[in-house]
Amino acid sequence: MTVAVFLVSLCGAMALGMPIAFALIVCAVCLMFWLGVYDTQIIAQNMIIGADSFQLLAIPFFLLAGELMNAGGLSKRIVNFALSLVGHLHGGLGYVAIFAAIIMASLSGSAAADTAALASILLPMMRSAGYDVGRSAGLIASGGIIAPIIPPSIGFIVFGVAANLSITKLFLAGVFPGLLIGLSLVIAWWIVSRRDQLTVLPRRTGRERLQATWDGSLALLMPIAILGGIRFGIVTPTEAAVVATVYALIVGMFVYRELKPSDLYRVTLLAAKTTSAVMLLVAAAVVSAWLITQANIPAELSSLLEPFMGNKTVLMIIIMLLVMAVGTALDFTPTVLILTPVLMPIVKQAGIDPIYFGVLFIINNAIGLITPPVGIVLNVVCGVARVPMSAVMRGVWPFFIAQSIAMFLLVLFPQLVMVPLAWLSGR
DSSP states (O other): OHHHHHHHHHHHHHHTTOOHHHHHHHHHHHHHHHHTOOOHHHHHHHHHHHHOOSGGGHHHHHHHHHHHHHHTTHHHHHHHHHHHHHTTSTTHHHHHHHHHHHHHHTTOOOHHHHHHHHHHHHHHHHHHTTOOHHHHHHHHHHHHTTTTTSSSOHHHHHHHHHHTOOHHHHHHHTHHHHHHHHHHHHHHHHHHHTTSOOOOOOOOOHHHHHHHHHHTHHHHHHHHHHHHHHHTTSSOHHHHHHHHHHHHHHIIIIISOOSOTTHHHHHHHHHHHHHHHHHHHHHHHHHHHHHHHHTTHHHHHHHHTGGGTTOHHHHHHHHHHHHHHHHTTSOHHHHHHHHHHHHHHHHHHTTOOHHHHHHHHHHHHHHGGGSTTTOHHHHHHHHHHTOOHHHHHHHHHHHHHHHHHHHHHHHHOTHHHHHHHHHHTTO
């Protein structure tokens, strides 16, 4: 009955159109009445505790770094670098989108920001070259969701704080799976585009490639500096976020000179708005998480999954299918915050490595960003490119299937996550 109170109150509040953060608080209040522990101080104290985390400081700085990167010309130079390498291939602009998405994912960690930047730069070029606009928009959206997987990932920061896990280990564990998701897009794009009649761009000369590499070198050095600093213990993830912000500011304003002082207010405001929404969600989710623990909901769910506890692979498949279903109805951050306190006790009881589970969990939630009806990244690419949602939904399916297959490969072969993690960790 407690699970029913939790689900009905949460889903009912969302069905009335209430913002997710407030729906979580309503859910918490309903649980308090049901458990007979109603006290407004519980809400206030847990919200303050939830937002009072040094690790969460990384979120506003990585978001600001992403906005500075887009406004300062770093994104544009990354795309030009990718064009110089693979733009001449058949369907080359699609490979450029994937390649650029992987590089940009290692800079900002924000799927929406990366998708908006890529769509604004590449979609006009793809349209003029005869590419199917819906499919191209679907590819860019699918490339954008690599951002929460490859470090620095805002998703890993939120999950790490909610699950009390090492964010550094989550970052390192996400490197190879993120590249695998990118490879799945390459294969899917090759299959769907090989029969299309497309305009092929001229091959760049060696000199032009060197020039593009030189122009983009400062942007390309940024992910190396971030991941290298974290890997060798020079900086924490939060400190790396500050370094990334300062780096993007200096390069955009004083080297590329595309970021003007007048742009700083707009850029900072955009990052602040996104940060405020995320932090309110985190604070509200901590209240629900505390009550979920008090109500012993994980134990109730664990009893339902008891028949599968002996087989880790089957249990992971069931959990992934559950998360995928929830991800079609909820945005990324709410799904992470709501399901983490429910699923983590089950994962630990089954003997599944929490870091491994965290990587699969975040990949699954990232894929949820391109699934209707919510599909936040789909809405971003539609707004930027002015493409009908129906066209993007048709175009995104081949890439959604490819990324889902890659995710379930990681479920079947956990060593694809754990072996690279051990290597990157120096163990």
